[in-house]
Amino acid sequence: xxxxxxxxxxIVEKTYQINKRVIVIDATMTxxxxxxxxxxxxxxxxxxLQLFFMAQHAPKTHKGIYLLKAQAQLDILNxxxxxxLDLKLANETKIFQLLAxxxxxxxxxxxxxxxxx
Numbered sequence: 001x002x003x004x005x006x007x008x009x010x011i012v013e014k015t016y017q018i019n020k021r022v023i024v025i026d027a028t029m030t031x032x033x034x035x036x037x038x039x040x041x042x043x044x045x046x047x048x049l050q051l052f053f054m055a056q057h058a059p060k061t062h063k064g065i066y067l068l069k070a071q072a073q074l075d076i077l078n079x080x081x082x083x084x085l086d087l088k089l090a091n092e093t094k095i096f097q098l099l100a101x102x103x104x105x106x107x108x109x110x111x112x113x114x115x116x117x
Contacts, residue, residue, distance in 0.1 A: 011108045012052050018101050019045045025090045025098075041084075044077040055112075063116040067109060074106055 022041050048070055055066035081099055084090045 011105060011112065012049065014101060014105050014108065015045065015049055015052065018098055018105070019049070021094070021098060025084070025094060029089060041077065041080050044073055044080060048073045048077065055116075060116060064113065067113045067116065070109055071106070071113070074102065074109065078102055 019042075022045060026041070051066050051070040051073060055063045055070065058066055078099065081095055081102070085092060085095050
């Protein structure tokens with residue numbers, strides 16, 4: 001398997017694992033808490049995964065565009081998870097772990113972006 005494909009699968013797998021953990025956190029929220037964060041985080045994670053797949057399959061000249069959009073989506077997701085903290089919607093430890101994992105995804109994304117530019 002090629003190095004680029006391995007990196008793509010790693011970033012997708014890491015994002016998928018984050019998505020699963022966000023779903024578990026969302027399931028523990030009360031009905032009053034859910035409107036604040038639930039759908040927006042899920043939509044951001046879905047968009048992030050979609051951008052990774054689009055970048056993977058795009059011609060080399062277009063990959064950078066999708067990866068830059070993914071970086072912006074990752075920034076938005078970081079803010080959404082900080083909102084979980086600020087509004088005390090979830091356990092702080094779990095959110096900090098998610099933020100650390102998102103930071104790792106950001107490093108992986110940065111490396112992928114450097115390879116295509």
